[in-house]
Structures are given as C-alpha cells and as structure tokens.
Amino acid sequence: MRPIDYTAAQDTKGAIEKLAARPADAVAIGGGTNLVDLMKIHVQNPALLVDINGLPLSDIQEVDGGLRIGALVRNSDLAYHPLVRERYPVLSEAILAGASPQLRNLATVGGNILQRTRCSYFRDISQPCNKREPGSGCGAQGGFNRMHAVLGTSDKCIAVNPSDMNVALAALEATVHISGPQGERKVAFGDFHLLPGSTPEKESVLQPGELITHVTLPASRVAAKSRYVKVRDRASYAFALASAAVAIELDGKTIKDARVALGGVGTKPWRSLEAEKALIGQPADEVRFKAAAAAALKGAKPQNDNAFKVELARRTLVRALSLAAGIA
Ligand SMILES: Cc1cc2nc3c(=O)[nH]c(=O)nc-3n(C[C@H](O)[C@H](O)[C@H](O)COP(=O)(O)OP(=O)(O)OC[C@H]3O[C@@H](n4cnc5c(N)ncnc54)[C@H](O)[C@@H]3O)c2cc1C
Structure with missing residues (x-):
C-alpha cells in the first residue's frame, strides 16, 4: 500500500x-x-x-465574438452549450463521439486536453515503454500496433493522442491559457502538445506547477460549417481508429476557407495545413477532397499492423469534408 x-x-x-x-x-x-x-x-x-474542482473555472463566456471556456467545464456541458452547437458544431460532435455520457458528465476540459495515451504498452507496467519509463524501449514497435499512430512517430514512440475533443480544438485554432508560478501565459493549441521525438515522456509544454485555466476559441466564420467524423471498432464507447475534424466556408461552389485536423492517427492532435492548402480556392468536390486527403497522409509511416489506417484516415477525411460542404 x-x-x-x-x-x-x-x-x-x-x-x-x-x-x-x-x-x-x-x-x-x-x-x-x-x-x-x-x-x-x-x-x-x-x-x-x-x-482543483473548487476553483472558479467552470464558466463558458462569449468574448469578442469567440468563446472562453473554463478548464473545469464538464465535457457534457460544453458539448450541449447552445453557442458551441451553433458556432462550433465540430466541437460538440467530437466530444459526444467520445467515452460515455457518465464519463462526459465528470470529465473536464483541462483533463481531456491532457488525457494520456491508450497505448497498451504504456498501460502495462510489465512492458517496456519510453513514455512511462524513459530509456526502457518501445514495446509497440515490432509488437501489436494496430491502434498506433502513423503520423508524427519517432523511433522512441508511436503512441496515439486519444482525445476526440483535441482534434476539434486543433481545427478550431484554440488557445490554451496557463497559469503557474511564473505567472500567466498562452499557447496556440497546435504548439501545446509535443511530438514524441527522443523525449516521449514530455507530452505538452505544461511545466510542473502550471495549470490550464481556460481555453479560448476565436470568432470564426469557417467554424459554423464544421463536422467531426470518427471511425472505430464499435459504434460507441471506443477510441478512434481514424477521425477528422473539418470546417469549410464556401463562396458558391468554391472553397473560400478550410480547417482540417485528424485524430486516431497522430502522436498529437494532427492539424493538416497541407490538406487546407489543397482545398482553399478549389471547387468543393470529391476530386479535391481526395487530393486534400492524400496531402494530409503523405508523410504517414505505418507499422506492421496499422497500414489500414492510412486509407481509412483518407476516406474519413473525404467523408467529413463532403458532410461539411453539404454534398454527402
Ligand atoms: C472507458 C473510457 C472510455 C473513454 N473513451 C474516450 C473516447 O472515446 N474519446 C475520448 O476523447 N476520450 C475518451 N476517454 C477519456 C476521457 O475523455 C478522459 O478520461 C477525460 O476527458 C479526462 O478528463 P478528467 O477531467 O477526468 O481528467 P483527469 O483524470 O482529472 O486528469 C487527466 C490529466 O490531466 C491533468 N489535469 C486535469 N485538469 C488539469 C488542469 N486544469 N491543469 C493542468 N492539469 C490538469 C491531471 O493532472 C491528469 O494528468 C475515455 C475514458 C474512459 C475511462
């Protein structure tokens, strides 16, 4: 004991x-x-x-046309908030695609952002894992790695960031607000989580003693038409094999603006600027969506059991883009 x-x-x-x-x-x-x-x-x-449950961090407020979301807002409260459903539907859909109602009622925004990987080698202390015990090795490489990442991997770690909410926050260009012994600072969501590289035990820029206090979402026209698609082994209560958070703004049939992030395939929530570039200024059709999906997965490095994820992620992204553009 x-x-x-x-x-x-x-x-x-x-x-x-x-x-x-x-x-x-x-x-x-x-x-x-x-x-x-x-x-x-x-x-x-x-x-x-x-x-930290007694801290005054449970509010959702409208600020400058965007949202300020306290770190202790429960996942359910965020997903069902009227402004989230209306202006950032991808965030609502992503949260509701995760876990179960009971878990979402308890889980907080800060905890969801920082949730640890579900890698079975990380979660089994009899196995080697560089993330849990630096220098011990990576059991997943050469082991059973069907659920593991194909993007952002290193020779030290191939564990997936498992959060659905994080994928939506990446696409929505959220900002993470941090308070600590040195004062307050803010970090763009895309810079908050770290790639594993040679130090997979360091998962975010958060330092000892620091807390996430809140997250802000910018006012966004593109976010109004945003969708989350998650593919998993069973219809609910399962982590993503591949997921996509997308937002599209159309000018007639042309894509004026776009945001793309992937889940289930990256070692961190995976914003794809390459896919966005392939979409903006182009017609909203399946040909362009497939080109964007190819661009998003271009750098994929599959392992022995998860090559299927590359094609699955491409198709998931095409599906999400088709839904957001209203042509599915
Ligand atoms: C059976 C099961 C199925 C699940 N399925 C899914 C799924 O499909 N998709 C999905 O996305 N998630 C899923 N989850 C994970 C779930 O979303 C997370 O457990 C939850 O979001 C964590 O939030 P929490 O507030 O409980 O975090 P905690 O457990 O309280 O904390 C998690 C980590 O965050 C740190 N932390 C918490 N708040 C702060 C803060 N404000 N500042 C700094 N550090 C902080 C803690 O120290 C800890 O390290 C599942 C979980 C379970 C148990």
Missing part, C-alpha cells in the same frame, strides 16, 4: 502553490476519469493529489 496525500485547493493561486511545492510528485485532479484509472494500474504514481 502506497500512501497518497490529498488536498482540495480553493483558488488558482493556492492550487499552483501546492503543485509547485512538490513538482516531482504532485498532480492536479479534475474529473479523475483518466488519472485515477492510471493510478489503479500503477502507471501514474503521484504522492499528492491537488483537487
């Missing part, structure tokens, strides 16, 4: 002080749906849990 200390913070400053005082072994707990799971299987072993 390992003792664990627990403390409930009352405000952001207090939470940061408690986290910063024990940078090596303190973690924040939001909904706990990911963290507690990982503690039960000894993958994460914090000695101090700082409960």
Whole structure:
C-alpha cells in the first residue's frame, strides 16, 4: 500500500502553490476519469493529489465574438452549450463521439486536453515503454500496433493522442491559457502538445506547477460549417481508429476557407495545413477532397499492423469534408 496525500485547493493561486511545492510528485485532479484509472494500474504514481474542482473555472463566456471556456467545464456541458452547437458544431460532435455520457458528465476540459495515451504498452507496467519509463524501449514497435499512430512517430514512440475533443480544438485554432508560478501565459493549441521525438515522456509544454485555466476559441466564420467524423471498432464507447475534424466556408461552389485536423492517427492532435492548402480556392468536390486527403497522409509511416489506417484516415477525411460542404 502506497500512501497518497490529498488536498482540495480553493483558488488558482493556492492550487499552483501546492503543485509547485512538490513538482516531482504532485498532480492536479479534475474529473479523475483518466488519472485515477492510471493510478489503479500503477502507471501514474503521484504522492499528492491537488483537487482543483473548487476553483472558479467552470464558466463558458462569449468574448469578442469567440468563446472562453473554463478548464473545469464538464465535457457534457460544453458539448450541449447552445453557442458551441451553433458556432462550433465540430466541437460538440467530437466530444459526444467520445467515452460515455457518465464519463462526459465528470470529465473536464483541462483533463481531456491532457488525457494520456491508450497505448497498451504504456498501460502495462510489465512492458517496456519510453513514455512511462524513459530509456526502457518501445514495446509497440515490432509488437501489436494496430491502434498506433502513423503520423508524427519517432523511433522512441508511436503512441496515439486519444482525445476526440483535441482534434476539434486543433481545427478550431484554440488557445490554451496557463497559469503557474511564473505567472500567466498562452499557447496556440497546435504548439501545446509535443511530438514524441527522443523525449516521449514530455507530452505538452505544461511545466510542473502550471495549470490550464481556460481555453479560448476565436470568432470564426469557417467554424459554423464544421463536422467531426470518427471511425472505430464499435459504434460507441471506443477510441478512434481514424477521425477528422473539418470546417469549410464556401463562396458558391468554391472553397473560400478550410480547417482540417485528424485524430486516431497522430502522436498529437494532427492539424493538416497541407490538406487546407489543397482545398482553399478549389471547387468543393470529391476530386479535391481526395487530393486534400492524400496531402494530409503523405508523410504517414505505418507499422506492421496499422497500414489500414492510412486509407481509412483518407476516406474519413473525404467523408467529413463532403458532410461539411453539404454534398454527402
Ligand atoms: C472507458 C473510457 C472510455 C473513454 N473513451 C474516450 C473516447 O472515446 N474519446 C475520448 O476523447 N476520450 C475518451 N476517454 C477519456 C476521457 O475523455 C478522459 O478520461 C477525460 O476527458 C479526462 O478528463 P478528467 O477531467 O477526468 O481528467 P483527469 O483524470 O482529472 O486528469 C487527466 C490529466 O490531466 C491533468 N489535469 C486535469 N485538469 C488539469 C488542469 N486544469 N491543469 C493542468 N492539469 C490538469 C491531471 O493532472 C491528469 O494528468 C475515455 C475514458 C474512459 C475511462
């Protein structure tokens, strides 16, 4: 039995002080749906849990035509918020495509952004995993890797970022707002998660003692016509094999603006500027959608069990673009 200390913070400053005082072994707990799971299987072993649920970070506010979303907003509340459904439908669809109603009622925005990979080697402490134990090796490479990434991989790690919500936030060009011992800072969503490279244990730019306080979404014309398509092994309660978050603004039949991000295939939420470039200024038809999908997967590096994901992701993206353009 390992003792664990627990403390409930009352405000952001207090939470940061408690986290910063024990940078090596303190973690924040939001909904706990990911963290507690990982503690039960000894993958994460914090000695101090700082409960942040008492912090005033549960509001969704309209700011400058965009949205400010507190880090403690529950996934369900965000997905069903009228402004999200109207202006950023891809975010609502992505959240509702994930987990189960019970989990979404508890899971928070901050926790969802930071949820850990579902790689079975990461989640099994008898297996080598560079992310869990740097230098121990990667069991997935040469192992069973049907669910693993084909984009953004390295020789140290091929684990997928599993979040559906993150794919939508990448396409919507969200900003992550952080507070920590050194003050406040903000990071573009595309820069928040890190590629594994030679340090897969470092998953984001968040430093010890720092908290996500909120996320902002810019006012966006393109987001109004946005969709999320997720393909998985069963119709619900399963992680993505491939998913696509897209937004399209049309001028007649021409694509005036576009956003594209992929899930289930990348080591981080995968915005594809290449696909966007292939779409903007072109007619909204299947030929261009296929060209964009080819561009998005151009750098894919499949493993022995997951080559199917390359074609699956292409088709998922074409389907999402067709739905967003209203031609499906
Ligand atoms: C059975 C099951 C199925 C699931 N299926 C899906 C799915 O299909 N798609 C999907 O996207 N997700 C799925 N999930 C994952 C689920 O979405 C996450 O567990 C959830 O979003 C995590 O949120 P949380 O608030 O519970 O995080 P926690 O467990 O509380 O925290 C997760 C991590 O974030 C850190 N953290 C939390 N809040 C903050 C903050 N404000 N600042 C800094 N650090 C913070 C914690 O320290 C911890 O490291 C599933 C989970 C389960 C258990």
